[in-house]
Amino acid sequence: MAQVIYVPCPECRRQFYVGPEFFSIPDSYCHCPYCGKEFSVCESPEASRSPGVGTYKKRPGTGA
Amino acid sequence: MEGLRSFIEAYERSCPGDVVHIKEKIDARYEITALIQEIERANKFPILVFDRVCSNGRKFDFKLATLIHSSRKRIAFLLNTSPQQIGNAYNERLQKRFPPEVVPKKAAPVKQVVRRGAEADLTAFPAPIHHEMDPGPYITGGFLTCYDPDTGIENSAIHRGWIKEKDEVRVYLTPATHNAIILAKHEQRGQDMRAAFWIGHHPLVVLGCEAAIPFGDSHYATAGGFLGKPLRVTPSETLGEDFLVPADAEVVIEGIVPHGQRRPEGPFGEYTRYSGPQKWNPFIKVTAVTHRKDAYWESVPVGHAHWVSSVAREGMAFEAIRRVVPTVRSVYVPMSGCGVFHLYIQIQNAVEGSARTALVAGLLSHYLVKHAFVFDEDVDIFDEREVLHALATRFRGDKDLIVIPGITGPALDPSAEGILTTKVGFDCTKPFGEPFARTLSIPDEVRKSPKLQEILGSLPWKEMPEESG
Numbered sequence: 117m118a119q120v121i122y123v124p125c126p127e128c129r130r131q132f133y134v135g136p137e138f139f140s141i142p143d144s145y146c147h148c149p150y151c152g153k154e155f156s157v158c159e160s161p162e163a164s165r166s167p168g169v170g171t172y173k174k175r176p177g178t179g180a
Numbered sequence: 181m182e183g184l185r186s187f188i189e190a191y192e193r194s195c196p197g198d199v200v201h202i203k204e205k206i207d208a209r210y211e212i213t214a215l216i217q218e219i220e221r222a223n224k225f226p227i228l229v230f231d232r233v234c235s236n237g238r239k240f241d242f243k244l245a246t247l248i249h250s251s252r253k254r255i256a257f258l259l260n261t262s263p264q265q266i267g268n269a270y271n272e273r274l275q276k277r278f279p280p281e282v283v284p285k286k287a288a289p290v291k292q293v294v295r296r297g298a299e300a301d302l303t304a305f306p307a308p309i310h311h312e313m314d315p316g317p318y319i320t321g322g323f324l325t326c327y328d329p330d331t332g333i334e335n336s337a338i339h340r341g342w343i344k345e346k347d348e349v350r351v352y353l354t355p356a357t358h359n360a361i362i363l364a365k366h367e368q369r370g371q372d373m374r375a376a377f378w379i380g381h382h383p384l385v386v387l388g389c390e391a392a393i394p395f396g397d398s399h400y401a402t403a404g405g406f407l408g409k410p411l412r413v414t415p416s417e418t419l420g421e422d423f424l425v426p427a428d429a430e431v432v433i434e435g436i437v438p439h440g441q442r443r444p445e446g447p448f449g450e451y452t453r454y455s456g457p458q459k460w461n462p463f464i465k466v467t468a469v470t471h472r473k474d475a476y477w478e479s480v481p482v483g484h485a486h487w488v489s490s491v492a493r494e495g496m497a498f499e500a501i502r503r504v505v506p507t508v509r510s511v512y513v514p515m516s517g518c519g520v521f522h523l524y525i526q527i528q529n530a531v532e533g534s535a536r537t538a539l540v541a542g543l544l545s546h547y548l549v550k551h552a553f554v555f556d557e558d559v560d561i562f563d564e565r566e567v568l569h570a571l572a573t574r575f576r577g578d579k580d581l582i583v584i585p586g587i588t589g590p591a592l593d594p595s596a597e598g599i600l601t602t603k604v605g606f607d608c609t610k611p612f613g614e615p616f617a618r619t620l621s622i623p624d625e626v627r628k629s630p631k632l633q634e635i636l637g638s639l640p641w642k643e644m645p646e647e648s649g
Contacts, residue, residue, distance in 0.1 A: 120457045120594065121457075132447055132458065133455070133457045134444075134457050134458040135457045135458065135459050137459070138458075138460060141442075141460055144442070144444075144460050145444060146444050147443075147458065149314065
C-alpha cells in the first residue's frame with residue numbers, strides 16, 4: 117500500500133502527511149503546511165504508530 | 181522570436197473566444213484553482229489570462245496565464261493535426277532536432293529585467309496556492325534545467341517548486357527522472373549543482389521539452405524540432421557563460437542546489453488528484469531572477485485538465501508500438517487516468533500476437549504508463565463508453581491479461597510502493613482469427629429515412645429531461 121503517514125502537528129494539531137523517509141533519515145524534520153511549525157516526527161508520537169513506518173529503503177541521491 | 185505572449189496574441193486573433201481575460205481582482209490563494217475547477221466542470225478550456233492577481237491584499241505586477249495546454253483541440257491546432265492523431269504528429273516532430281542558437285544577452289527578452297543576489301525576490305510573482313494542504317505558492321509550469329557534469333548536455337523537465345522564501349525554491353526531483361540522476365552525479369562528486377527554472381514559453385517549446393528522450397539527449401534540441409527552428413538561448417547571469425537559458429522565456433530563476441542537503445517539501449496537490457506527501461527534498465538557493473518587462477507567469481493547473489504530459493506520452497507510445505506493430509492506428513492517454521497512467525491503443529489486428537505485443541511495447545514506452553488497453557479498429561478509443569464496452573465484452577481475465585509486478589512506476593501514484601508498481605495490460609481485442617459476435621446494427625435506409633427524420637424533428641427535445649448519470 118501507499119507509504120503515506122499522517123502526522124499531527126504538535127503545535128496546531130492539524131494533520132498532514134509525509135513520506136516514510138522522515139522516519140529513517142536522521143536529522144530530518146517536517147514542516148506543518150498549516151502553521152509553519154518545523155518538528156521531528158519523534159515529537160508526534162501518533163505518527164510513529166502508523167502502519168508502514170520503518171519499511172522504507174532509502175535511495176541515496178534521489179531525494180526519495 | 182517565438183514566446184508565450186506572441187502565441188497568445190496570435191492565437192487570440194485566430195480564435196478570439198478561446199482566450200479569456202479576467203479583469204477582476206482574484207486571489208492567488210485557492211481562488212484561481214476554484215475558478216478553473218468550475219470552468220473545467222462546464223467542459224470549457226479557454227486560455228485564461230488573469231490581469232489582477234493579488235494575495236494578502238497585495239496586487240502582483242505580473243499577469244498570470246493558465247490552461248495553455250488544457251485543450252486537445254488547441255494542441256492539435258499547434259501540431260497542425262486532428263485531436264485523434266496527436267500522438268502520431270507529436271512523434272513526427274520529435275524526430276526533428278535543431279541544436280539551440282546562442283544569442284547575446286542584449287537580444288534576449290528574458291533579460292529585460294535582471295535582479296541578482298539579494299535583489300531577487302520570488303514572492304513578487306503571482307504563483308498560486310492551488311489546493312488545501314499545499315504549504316504555499318508553487319511553481320507548476322516551470323522547466324528545471326540542469327547540466328550533466330559528464331557530458332555538459334542540458335536536461336530540462338517540469339518539476340514542482342515550492343517558493344519557500346524570496347530566495348529559496350524546494351523542488352521534487354521525482355526518482356528515476358533525468359534531473360534526479362544528474363543531481364546524484366553531482367552529489368557523488370561532492371559538488372553543488374547549477375540549476376535554473378524557466379517559466380512561460382511558446383507552447384510548442386513546452387511540448388518539445390516535455391518529451392521523454394534518452395538520457396543524454398538535449399531537450400533544447402527537441403524544443404527546436406517542435407518549433408521548426410533552433411531554440412534561442414542565452415548565457416545565464418550567475419551560473420556561468422556555459423549555462424544557457426531560453427532567451428524568449430518570460431521568467432528565469434537561477435540558483436544552486438547545495439549538495440547533500442535536503443529540506444521538507446510538500447504536501448502538494450498533484451496530477452493524481454490527490455495530495456502527494458511531504459518529501460525530504462533538495463532545494464535551490466536563488467542567485468538571480470531575470471524576466472521580461474510585464475512578464476506573464478505561466479501556471480499549470482495541476483490535478484485538472486492539462487494535456488502536456490498526456491500528449492508527450494502518446495507520442496512516445498505511438499513510436500514504441502509502431503516499431504513492433506506497424507498496424508497501430510492511434511493511441512490515447514486519457515485524463516481519466518490522470519493524464520499518464522492509462523494508455524488506450526487502437527490497432528488493425530492483422531497478425532496473431534500483435535495485440536499483446538502492442539501492450540508490452542506500450543507499457544514499457546514510459547515509466548508513468550501503468551495500465552495499457554488494446555482495442556480493435558472498430559472501437560473509438562477517444563470515447564470511453566466504447567472503451568469500457570470493449571473491456572466488458574472482449575476481455576477475459578484468465579487469458580487476456582498481462583501482469584508485470586515490481587517495476588519502476590509513478591512515485592506519486594498512491595497505490596505504489598516507493599517507486600515500484602505493477603504494470604498491467606488488457607487485451608480488449610476480439611479473439612484473433614475466430615468468429616465473434618456481431619455488434620448491433622440497424623439498416624442505413626431505415627436510420628436515414630425521411631419518415632424517421634420527420635419524427636425526430638418533431639420531438640420536444642428541450643422539454644425532455646437530461647439524464648445526469
